[in-house]
Structure formats: C-alpha cells, structure tokens
Amino acid sequence: MFARFCIWLCVLPLLLVSASAHAVPSRGFDVLHYEVALVPDIAHKRVTGEQTVRFRAEHALRAVTLDSGALKVTAALQGDRALAFAQDEAKVHITLAEPLARGDTASVTIRYHGQPPYGLEFAPERDEVYTIFSTSQWMPSVDAPDERATLALSVTLPAGLLAAGTGRALPVRTLPDGRIEHRWQLETPMPGYVYGFTAGRYHEATQQHGATGLRFLSRERSPGQLQRVFTATGAMLDFFAARAGLPYRGDYQQALVARTIGQEMAGLSLMSERYGQQLLEDPAQTALMAHEAAHQWWGNRVTCAGWEHFWLNEGMANFMTAAYLQQAQGEAAYQAQVTIWRTRLDALRAKGVDHALVYADWSAPTGDDRAVVYQKGAYVLHLLRGEMGEAAFWRGIRAYTQANDGRSVVTADFQRAMETAAGRSLQPFFAQWVYGVG
Numbered sequence: 001m002f003a004r005f006c007i008w009l010c011v012l013p014l015l016l017v018s019a020s021a022h023a024v025p026s027r028g029f030d031v032l033h034y035e036v037a038l039v040p041d042i043a044h045k046r047v048t049g050e051q052t053v054r055f056r057a058e059h060a061l062r063a064v065t066l067d068s069g070a071l072k073v074t075a076a077l078q079g080d081r082a083l084a085f086a087q088d089e090a091k092v093h094i095t096l097a098e099p100l101a102r103g104d105t106a107s108v109t110i111r112y113h114g115q116p117p118y119g120l121e122f123a124p125e126r127d128e129v130y131t132i133f134s135t136s137q138w139m140p141s142v143d144a145p146d147e148r149a150t151l152a153l154s155v156t157l158p159a160g161l162l163a164a165g166t167g168r169a170l171p172v173r174t175l176p177d178g179r180i181e182h183r184w185q186l187e188t189p190m191p192g193y194v195y196g197f198t199a200g201r202y203h204e205a206t207q208q209h210g211a212t213g214l215r216f217l218s219r220e221r222s223p224g225q226l227q228r229v230f231t232a233t234g235a236m237l238d239f240f241a242a243r244a245g246l247p248y249r250g251d252y253q254q255a256l257v258a259r260t261i262g263q264e265m266a267g268l269s270l271m272s273e274r275y276g277q278q279l280l281e282d283p284a285q286t287a288l289m290a291h292e293a294a295h296q297w298w299g300n301r302v303t304c305a306g307w308e309h310f311w312l313n314e315g316m317a318n319f320m321t322a323a324y325l326q327q328a329q330g331e332a333a334y335q336a337q338v339t340i341w342r343t344r345l346d347a348l349r350a351k352g353v354d355h356a357l358v359y360a361d362w363s364a365p366t367g368d369d370r371a372v373v374y375q376k377g378a379y380v381l382h383l384l385r386g387e388m389g390e391a392a393f394w395r396g397i398r399a400y401t402q403a404n405d406g407r408s409v410v411t412a413d414f415q416r417a418m419e420t421a422a423g424r425s426l427q428p429f430f431a432q433w434v435y436g437v438g
C-alpha cells in the first residue's frame with residue numbers, strides 16, 4: 001500500500017509546469033499578498049471569485065502575468081480603473097494603469113469564474129469541495145514554487161458545512177441570505193501550491209498536543225473513529241520537529257475527502273476516506289499520514305525552488321517517513337522501505353529509464369520519472385546517511401532545514417549543508433547519486 005502511495009503522492013504539480021521550469025524567466029514582480037473571496041457552487045461544480053493581488057515591481061513594469069488555469073477572467077481593476085487584460089494558454093496578462101518603477105508596489109483586483117477541470121474538486125454527492133494543488137485553477141496566481149506570499153482566503157458556502165483552510169481561522173460570518181463565509185489568514189509567506197481548503201458535511205474531532213491544536217475531519221468516520229485514525233499525529237509532528245530542529249508552527253488539520261492520493265497544504269493535509277478506513281483496520285499503515293506531515297517542514301517551509309529539484313520535497317518526505325517508521329515500528333519497518341526503494345531503482349535501471357535526481361525535463365513526467373524523485377530520491381538519502389554516519393547526517397539535516405526555513409532551495413543548498421556537517425566534500429557522492437545515475 002505504501003509503495004503505491006509513494007509513487008503517486010503529490011504528483012499533480014508536475015503536470016502543470018512548463019518544460020522549462022529550470023529556466024524560469026524573471027516574472028518582473030514579487031507577489032506580497034493575495035486576498036481571495038471564493039464562492040463555490042458545489043452542485044454545478046463551478047466557482048466565482050474576486051481577488052486582489054499586491055505585488056512589488058522588481059524592475060520597470062507595465063504589465064503582470066498570472067497563471068489562471070481554465071478560469072475566465074471578467075474584469076481587472078486598479079482601484080476604480082478598469083485595466084486591459086488578455087488570456088491565453090492558462091495565463092492572464094494585465095496591463096497596469098501606470099507603469100511601475102523598480103521597488104514600487106501596486107494592487108490589482110481580478111474578477112473571475114469557471115469550472116475548474118482539476119485543482120478544485122467537487123463531490124456533490126457528499127456536499128463537499130476541496131482543493132488539490134493546482135491553485136491557479138481557482139485563483140489567478142503564480143504557480144511557481146519559488147514565489148511565496150501571504151494569503152487571506154474567504155470561502156462562502158451553504159450553512160451546515162464544516163471547513164478547514166490554510167492559515168489561522170477567523171470567525172465565520174453569517175451572510176443575510178443565510179450562507180456562511182469561512183475565513184483564514186495565512187500570515188507566513190508560503191508557495192501558492194500549498195494554499196487551499198476543504199469543506200463538507202463533516203464529523204469533527206480535536207486534540208491538543210502541546211502548543212499544537214489538532215483537528216480531524218471526515219464525512220464517513222465518527223469523532224471516535226477519527227481519534228483512532230489520527231492517533232499517531234502528535235508523535236509524528238514531534239519526530240519531524242526534532243529531525244528538522246524546528247518546532248511545528250501553528251495548528252495542524254487533517255481531513256478525509258472523497259478522492260485524493262494525499263496532499264499537503266500549509267497546516268492542512270488531505271487524505272482519502274478509503275485511507276482512513278485502512279488505518280482503522282490496520283493502525284500500522286501510517287506511512288501516508290507521515291509523508292504529508294513531513295511535508296510541513298520539507299516541501300512547505302523548505303521548498304524546492306523549481307520542479308527540477310523536486311526530490312528535495314518528495315525524496316525527503318519519503319525518507320523522513322521511513323525514519324519515522326524506524327522509530328515508531330522498529331528497524332524492520334525502515335528496512336522494508338529501503339527494500340522497496342532499492343527494488344524500484346533496480347527496475348528503473350533494468351528498463352533503462354533511471355536518470356539523475358536533478359532532472360529538468362518535467363514537461364510530461366512518467367510514472368518512472370516520479371519513481372526517480374520519490375523512491376530513488378529517498379534511497380539516495382538512505383545511502384547518504386550511511387556515507388556520513390548518524391550524527392553528522394542528522395546534524396546536516398537540521399542545519400539545512402533551519403538555514404532554509406521559509407526559503408526556496410536548490411540541491412546545492414542541501415549539498416553545502418551536508419558537507420559542512422560532514423566536515424568534508426561530498427562531491428563524489430553527489431556527482432554519482434544526485435547528478436549522475438548512481
């Protein structure tokens with residue numbers, strides 16, 4: 001079960017980026033903040049939205065371009081002034097009212113609607129709506145993982161639904177027509193692909209784990225069952241915090257939704273109802289939970305700067321999952337994961353499709369390409385652990401994570417931190433296993 005999950009976990013962003021993600025041209029601006037008001041229509045699988053994006057010009061700027069998926073933009077404004085805009089190839093190009101000089105900030109308001117083909121998932125049979133990765137399918141935004149901004153998110157829904165979103169929950173507002181506006185404030189700048197929410201007719205359970213509030217949601221599981229499904233959450237967060245050298249920040253919510261392969265968002269992870277059932281039947285099947293929890297550090301706080309360094313998110317999350325299992329379930333559980341990775345790598349080699357972990361061509365990633373990032377990536381971290389020894393390896397992981405908290409990283413950042421911890425060059429190892437084919 002874990003093998004299946006770890007092949008497919010979190011792969012959707014790869015489908016959405018251009019082949020030239022390794023050579024992203026300067027956007028010319030830095031997004032500072034998004035303020036989004038969203039009205040999903042669950043029955044008709046539609047969404048209407050209005051958002052204001054605030055940004056700073058990085059050089060003289062006459063226009064901004066945002067990813068906009070399949071959304072139809074109906075208006076762009078600066079204050080009361082209507083702006084010219086055009087949409088093509090899943091982007092919206094907006095001409096500013098006045099050219100900006102380098103360092104100037106401005107805000108643009110965009111009105112839009114659409115029927116997202118993915119990214120915003122509707123399950124009308126459950127009265128449920130939730131996001132999966134492709135944020136620009138429900139709010140015009142920058143998809144690239146090296147763009148971090150704060151977010152104020154509002155989602156207006158019928159009464160009777162519970163919701164969880166990225167950021168600190170603000171009090172809900174009841175509108176005159178009886179609908180409920182759910183609101184969250186994400187005060188730490190984060191990459192857009194970890195923005196999101198889920199809402200449905202959920203049961204709810206909560207726990208307090210030290211300073212961290214835990215909340216679990218599901219339509220199909222009772223509050224008592226939810227406590228059993230997610231019983232290991234606090235221990236997982238403690239384990240990853242110790243390995244990261246960074247305490248968990250804020251509250252952590254996990255929801256079981258209609259269909260997903262597992263997704264990490266900022267302070268919120270989604271898994272499927274089916275996975276919740278599996279955990280009830282076999283409480284040892286915590287790998288997927290652990291993988292998504294590990295992303296709260298490796299992926300969300302320390303984020304690959306471009307998808308060619310995606311192994312820093314996914315290989316790391318898989319490796320950390322195995323390290324957690326090693327502590328929680330024993331050495332055999334860790335070695336079982338290593339065997340899965342090694343077996344997959346052997347299969348890639350036999351098929352002639354193994355390649356470097358740092359891999360630029362993500363225009364149409366195959367299952368084998370994903371296996372390189374997820375499975376071989378984790379295996380290479382296991383090998384590096386052996387190469388460096390326990391103390392130096394974990395010291396390097398802590399230094400790397402602490403130094404890059406809230407930053408976008410490339411593989412050289414990781415290598416540098418590990419070499420400092422090792423007290424020697426690791427270039428031969430990285431040349432062979434990370435930049436070469438091992």
Ligand SMILES: [Zn+2]
Nearest residue numbers: 009010314317
């Ligand atoms: Zn993942």
